[in-house]
Amino acid sequence: MAHDEKLISELEEKADIVRRNIFTIFDASQMGHAGGTMSLVEIVTALYFHHLKIDPKNCDWPERDRLVLSKAHCCEAIYAILVELGVLPRETLTTYYRYGSPLQGHADRWCTQGIDYSGGSLGQGLSFAAGLALAEKFKVLRQPPSQSSLMPRYITRYNPLYRSYCILGDGECHEGQVWEAAMFATKYKLDNLINIVDYNKFSLDGPTNEVMQIEPFVDKWKSFGWWVTEIDGHNLREIVDVLDLASNLYGDGKPKCIIAHTVKGHGISSWEAAHTHIGRGEDISRGVREGRAKYGEV
Amino acid sequence: MAKYSEHVKIDGNAMVADGVNNGMMKAAAKDDRIIAVLEDMGFPGLGWFKENAPERVIECGIAEANGAVMAAGLAAEGFVPFIHSFAFAVVSRACNQIRQSILQDRFNVKLLGREGAWGEPGISHNHIEIIGITRVMPNLVIVDPADVVEAEKAVMAIAEYIGPVFLKIEASPPPLRIFTEDYPFDLGKAYTVKDGKDATIIACGYMLTESILAGELLEKEGIDVRIINMSTLKPLDNEAVIRAAEETGAIVTAENASIIGGLGEAVATVLSEYSPAPLIRVGIEDEFSQSGRIMPEIDELKTHFGLGAEDVALSVKECMAKRERLKKRK
Amino acid sequence: MTEKINCGKCNMLLYFGEEINRRLYMRAIPSEETVLGFYNNTCPRCGGKLTLKTVNIATEGRKKWHTTKS
Structure with a gap:
């Protein structure tokens, strides 16, 4: 499904706004998971501002799409979006990492509106998302017959009650x-x-494939029986297209994996060069200054 | 014959697991949100599930970490998953998963852990640290039922309760059938099996059987001992402990688990904070378990660890002597 | 600090865990009423109505220390 230029340019603008919010967070906290957050911006922007079925006014809507952020240390990107959606007040951006703030150091379902999964300890998000997806299957099975008879059969077959999304590092x-x-x-x-x-x-200790080889990555997911595709994780058109494609494949009985090739610390030259994982102090301030010059002030 | 409370009628032996089976079937028939999460170790009442609700059986295979977090996902959508496997697998193997994905958000997941401190499988399966590991985690209710009737009622009670629960199922030696069918089980409440004035034995799980036998031995020597069944280890029934300390003044705890972090330590905390009294903890000292034969006439590990009725009776007498010594010093 | 909520009529345990209101911005369980709402304000065991007046709420632990305001 081709998307028009207008949508893409709108999303690009949104991505810049999200980046500005992220800089506000980093500037206030003087610390943050800079690299992973910046590589994630386009993906979450496309999800929240275009793709996900959500209602910012009702974060607990039972039929909303679930987004499980398994790499919960990069929650800065999600917080920036939740503020932009009006789920959280704008003042909270400067309270990240602070005592009494709804923006906890790692995403917390109990504390923050609009967060579906409390993460921090890595590797668990995909299991949780699988649990949510399985629950959807149960719920569809249990829909009262009166409701499904009113609805044409193809709607329930091609549209799940909700989809479960997971973002892995x-x-x-x-x-x-x-x-x-x-x-x-x-x-x-x-x-x-x-x-x-x-x-x-x-990853933190160095190149992911030197820390521990994960290649051939696509073949791994394929051999596990998943539908797999690779995209450029900073190209909004590719992201939007592939998300639509993966959603429309519903009914083929296969879980979907989208491998988004991204750059750690994308957009900020010093973070890109150093592959910054956690930035602190001067490292963060320098990056924020550069980012504000490039993407504009709030 | 000792004088027991009205809901106690000692009558032969029966496996705790049978009670869990019955309870699981009754609970699952009553509540269709209950989902059986298997980890390649079977499931209590699996036959019922297969016959009546095969879609409610989810097999995770030997992947306990995934099983625990996946169950949290089901619970987040309003289902009530019960996970069943060996205690070391369902809890210790997935300890971090349980802490972060289940307890942090207080998801309604029930953990059923088989195998207690002794049995043929040996050191890996005889998981004596399990109470200590779970007791330190916030939001978790821990239950260790003592006999077949209590196990059935406990499963039905935890299905009604909304919140994470760990239920320990003693798998190896069949304990006595202690309670009658109208036994009033209450989460978080201790039950006085037998009243007495000289000393108190607080026991949980399988050790209630040995404590009752110890009580009968002591009865012959003219010692009137109180026996309390502390089947809920968290939240602990502080009132019962304090009352026992004030009225009898000598307390022995009995558990077939490590004395570190277990029932003994929980009772010790309550005693030292509210009503100091001499205490002896009967349990497995700071060591690992091992394989041992379990037969009606000889239980090799029980003898090895000193957890028999005679040992409990001896500890009661020691504790009473301790109390007398303390009185004299005053 | 832990909190325990029991039915006032049949003493069934309804909630055990962290003290409600203590974990900041606790969205999932903002108050005791939420817990009672989980049970549709009816005790599953005795069928009695659950309101803040008909349940027993007990908290345990040190009540105040120097860092706690109010």
Whole structure:
């Protein structure tokens, strides 16, 4: 499905706004998971501002699409979006990491509106997303017959009640549990589960594939029985197209994996060069200054 | 014959697992949100599930970490998953998963852990640290039922309760059938099996059987011992402990688990904070378990660890002597 | 600090865990009423109506220390 230029340019503008919000967070906290957050911006922008079925006024809407951020240390990007959607007040941006703030250091379902999964310990998100996807299958099974008879059969067959999205980091795929969940999703034919891997090639100790080889990555997911595709994770048109494609494949009985090739610290030259994982102090201020010059002030 | 409370009628032996089976079938028939999450170790009442609700059986295979978090996902959508496997697998193997994905958000997941401190499988399966590991985690209710009737009622009670629960199922030696069918089980409430004035034995799980036998031994020597069944280890029934300390003044705890972090330590905390009294903890000292034969006439590990009725009776007498020594010093 | 909520009529345990209101911005369980709402304000065991007046709420632990305001 081709999207018009207008949508893409709108999303690009939104991505810049999200970046500005992220800089506000970093500027106030003087610390943050800079690299992983910047590599994620386009993906979450496309999800929240175009693709996901959500209602910012009612974050607990039972039929909303679930987004499980398994790499929960990069929650800065989600917080920036939730503020832009009006879920959280704008003042909270400057309270990240602080005592009493709704923006916890790692995403917390209990604390923050609009967060579906409390993460932090890596590798568990895909299992949780699989659980949510399985619950959707149960719920569809249990829909009262009166309701389904009113609805044409193809609607329930081609549209799930909700979809379950998961965002994994690449270093996270060293965890064995990711592959346990991958097997599980294939076994229960969770075609409403869409997994996006933010493949930014670097983890904290160095290049991901030197820390522990995860290549051949695509073949791994394929051999686990997933539908797999690769995209450029900073090209909004590709992201939007592939998300639509993966959603429209619902009904094929296969979980979907989108491997998004990204750059750690995307957009900020010093973070890109140093492959910054956690930035502190001067490292953060320098990046924020550069980012504000490039993407504009709030 | 000792004088027991009205809901106690000692009558032969029966496996705790049978009670869990019955309870699971009754609970699952009553509540269709209950989902059986298997980890390649079977499931209590699996036959019922297969016959009546095969779609409610989810097999995770030997992947406990995934099983625990996946169950949290189901619970987040309003289902009530029960996970069943060995205690070391369902809890210790997935400890971090349980902490972060289940307890942090207080999801309604029930953990059923088989196998207690002794049995043929040996050191890996005889998981004596399980109470200590779970008791430190916030939001978790821990239950260790003592006999077949209590196990059935406990499963039905935890299905009604909304919140995470760990239920320990003693798999190896069949305990006595202690309670009558109208036994009033209450989560978080201790039950006085037998009243007494000289000393108190607080026991949980399988050790209630040995404590009752110890009570009968002591009865012959003219010692009137109170026996309390502390089947809910968290939240602990502080009132019952304090009352026992004030009225009998000597307390022995009995558990077939490590004395570190277990029932003994929980009772010790309550005693030292509210009503100091001499205490002896009967349990497995700071060591690992091992394989041992379990037969009606000889239980090799029980003898090895000193957890028999005679040992409990001896500890009661020691504790009473301790109390007398303390009185004299005053 | 832990909190325990029991039915006032049959003493069934309804909630055990972290003290409600203590974890900041606790969205999932903002108050005791939410817990009672989980049970549709009816005790599953005795069928009695659950309101803040008919349940027993007990908290445990040190009540105040120097860092706590109010």
